[in-house]
Amino acid sequence: MTDDLLIWLLAGGVPLVAAGAMSVLVSRRRRRPAPSVASEESDAPGSPSSDVAVAERTAAEAAAPPAFEVPAPTAGRATRLRDRLARSGSPLGARLLAVLSRDRLAEDDWDELEETLLLADVGAGPSGELIDALRTQVRVTGTSDPAQVRAMLRGQLLALVDPSLDRSLNTEPGVGEDGSPVPAVVLVVGVNGTGKTTTVGKLARVLVADGRSVVLGAADTFRAAAADQLATWGARVGVATVRADRDGADPAAVAFDAVRQARATDVDVVLVDTAGRLQNKAGLMDELGKITRVLTRTAPLSEVLLVLDATTGQNGLSQARVFTQVAGVTGIVLTKLDGTAKGGIVVAVQRELGVPVKLVGLGEGPDDLAPFDPEAFVDGLLGP
């Protein structure tokens, strides 16, 4: 772009880069030591000591480390998934085990088990499969030993969650045809309110904790608050946010600028937050289609993550279907798993959409995002 304009807004230590219609808010704030009362007094204009005080303060500011938060390490987050679910009482596992520990299982008991699975949003097909497989196992082994029954249930639940699915998150930067580094580009889609922006913020922290450099793209240009929210997440860990300079700007242009900015500064990963207005499928298709087309012109899409609210059950699933049709989703982020007893949605989502759950949101805290680990999940459901 020829009309690029570089403005350094030194006030407050926040450099602002305006590139054509877009602006890049680089939130690298320096820590300002709180002035003591004494230095305030000696700062009076004309005071001979004021220059020295200012010079000392400037030196102190220069030496002060940036006030960025240090995100929690990512190792061990799968264990947190298990512990959170187990601590929440995980009614699904507890209820199943309560029925399975009965002496002799009658038809009513099996019906109750199936109902429990359905109520936990596992979905009709997978619930039926689990019951059939478990019935056969119980009949063949003839066991009612609680430990054995628990082990069989664990095995069946794990099979439903499918540990064989590839849940790795592709955030490896690549190399362009000219040999220059190309950032990994992660597009985040989903209905508003599901936790998209929060997830992008949490994911940025995960990447920073893993030593990656990140740029955020605020492609939800219809809500200035969404861009502000994203910039705040980024600023906390020293990550820049590319955003539109006016409401309603072209989201694809913002996404494009974010990738361009990342390429120009050798950044590893670009996370693009999008709008999720679902009133009109054709409009959504146009918008996401254009973002995808424009992005792939500069760098291939590494991941398209669909954010889904675990508390919305079947309703959320039908909305999710629209996104998988239009956006080429490669992974699901299931948020608010801390707020539901219906962990079974994991199974239903994967079955319905044919896409693996890769990450789960476990709370509103900045580091409450964990990789989805099938074993930790099932162990969490079954409890201690």
Ligand code: GDP
């Ligand atoms: P967006 O409109 O999809 O971008 O949604 P937001 O990121 O603004 O999130 C909507 C609300 O969900 C906020 O209050 C978040 O704090 C909350 N939220 C997001 N993820 C989680 C989660 O994993 N657990 C819980 N309990 N709340 C979450």
